[in-house]
Amino acid sequence: MTQLLVGLFMIIFLALPPVAKIMESVMIIHMHMQMPMLIIAGFLIAKFFQERYPGFFEKWNRNGLPGIMLFIIIVSFWTLPRTMDEALNEAGMEIFKFISLPLLAGIPLRDSWKRLGKIGRNVVIILFTILFFVMGWLYVDAPVQLCNNYLVIDQIILGWGFLTTAICFVIYLGYILFVDPSKYE
């Protein structure tokens, strides 16, 4: 119950017009802070739905694949330069952002993550590593302004945000590949 309230509070707080405006005025905060926070909010809310409708998740997301695919689709969709612009210019898209990220990305992520095995999880991380390298390279190297609402310099900063995140994923993957935690327990 607490998690539900915290999640809902986060969404409402993020949706407050002054808060949303400030966060969206900086490209990297828009994509790498506001959007992940919405996903985290959904992640927290998920527990309420899992307890309330355990049958639904057990039936429709038994192996976690549909959920994780939905998560990947929604997140990739919001990394497109166009969707970021449209969220700023069109009210409908902005509302869709605030609904889709918690409900269609946050909730399925939490439910799927524990259902996916070790290999499944690592595949997801590898996938996002590749996606983030590609998006980072695109935003850093693009000779043109990709988003009409942001300056090229913002775009380059965002690109580096993607690249550093991807580098962190690589470090993590290297860690689980080369370090056996059981040795230290």
Add this chain to the structure above:
Amino acid sequence: MIKKNWQTTLAGIIVIIFGFSLFFFGTDGFTAYTAEKARVNKLMHDRPKFPNVNFEDSKGREYSISEFENKYVFVTFLYTSCTTVCPQLEMNMLQVYKKIPKKYLGKDITFLSISFDPERDTPETLEKYRTYFHSDGETWRMARIPNHKELDTLLKAFGVIVIPDKNGTFAHNSAFYLVNKKGTLVDVLDYKKPDEAAKTVINILKQEEGE
């Protein structure tokens, strides 16, 4: 092993269909991944009318858009303090200008560079700026729109987004705009491809002549 049941399989299929449709409709059928591309596609489809605005050109002359009635107008948007895109945009505009046969210039088509920085781009500034690009001020004019409201209407109609930043510069999207004799926007051309743009314009002018 992987636990499966028909609901989960069905859910997977639904998710894939949903994802496909989301991307399909979100990118206009996989054609527009940036808002700029979507903007150009939409402009070509909507064909907005050139709004009624008043210009003040580099010679200090004032006139409305009706000055260009019965002529094609080849339009770009710029501000003279710009050091990045605008000079390139205008250089490319010059290349298009040079390629248009002389007989059409001023009679069937006029080139027009519109400044969206009316405070700084006074007629004197524009008069000086014009010479950098060998514009004659007649068949290729440079003008500002002193009235802010009118300027905003035009920028909005043509989807030009201008963001002022801290250093007195602007970030903006650039393109060549072609307005027909009736004042309707008929084409948005890539400013990085002046040869192609010139070809398109000449073809249109030739067709008109043939009629």
